[in-house]
Amino acid sequence: MAQAIGREDGLSARAAGPEDDLIAIVAEMRPALAFVEVPAPGQRGIDAVRRVRVAQPGTTVVALSPQQDELLMARIVEAGATGMLSPAASLDEVVVALRRSSMGERLMEPAESNRLMRILRRQRHQEATERQRAGRLTRRQTQILQLMADGLSGKEIARRIGVSYSTLRTHIQNILTRLGVHTKVEALAVAIRHGKVSAG
Numbered sequence: 329m330a331q332a333i334g335r336e337d338g339l340s341a342r343a344a345g346p347e348d349d350l351i352a353i354v355a356e357m358r359p360a361l362a363f364v365e366v367p368a369p370g371q372r373g374i375d376a377v378r379r380v381r382v383a384q385p386g387t388t389v390v391a392l393s394p395q396q397d398e399l400l401m402a403r404i405v406e407a408g409a410t411g412m413l414s415p416a417a418s419l420d421e422v423v424v425a426l427r428r429s430s431m432g433e434r435l436m437e438p439a440e441s442n443r444l445m446r447i448l449r450r451q452r453h454q455e456a457t458e459r460q461r462a463g464r465l466t467r468r469q470t471q472i473l474q475l476m477a478d479g480l481s482g483k484e485i486a487r488r489i490g491v492s493y494s495t496l497r498t499h500i501q502n503i504l505t506r507l508g509v510h511t512k513v514e515a516l517a518v519a520i521r522h523g524k525v526s527a528g
Contacts, residue, residue: 329341329363329419332419332422333419333422333423333426336423339426339427342357342359347372347375347376350362350364350380351376351380354380354383354384354387355384358384358387359384359387360387360430361388361389361390361426361429361430362380362388362389362390363389363391363413363422364377364380364389364390364391364392364409365391365392365393365415366392366395366400367393367394373391373393373404374403375407377389377391377404377407377408377409378407378408380408381408388410388429389408389409389410390409390410390411390412390413390425390429391404391409391411391412391413392412392413392414392415393412393414393415394414394415394416396412396414398444399448399451401444402444402445402447403448405441405444405445406445406448410429410434410435410436411435412436413425413435457508458507458508458518458521458522459522461506461508461518462519462522463522464506465506465519465524468489469499469502469503469506470519470524470525471489472489472499472500472503473503473515473516473524473525474525474526475488475489477516477519477525477527482496482497482500500512500515507519
């Protein structure tokens, strides 16, 4: 990509390797624009976007990501990118993005950025609510969830904790209610996601 951009009239580009190399080049060259690759699941690339913006606030950042997931896009924009392109984008698309960005234009309309930020806020609110609910699980409920994660059947769990199968079903229903979910699979997902149990 850097070689192809360099052949365009009035443009020059330099390729960067790992994240630290990218930050060093940005600090040295102070480019108008930096393309930052954000591979799935994306956290390292998102951190790189943020580091570029900190190292050189005047550099516009455009993310390159194969994922067009809205939540990932929201996190990329929050980190400081002005837009996102697919790595499969044509050279013409890349050059247009570069020229627009270098003139101070955002590749993403403010309305779209605001919509993505609303998605991110909803996601974080949901995560906070889940974390709070998971934190209210009793020791017995956590034990049951861990045994479920370990692959034990309902009868095996009841026998292991010394209760009747009917009582176990009541415990499980209380777990679903406490976590605000409808199935045991959802309950396990929430418990694992928030570190209450470990995956078997």
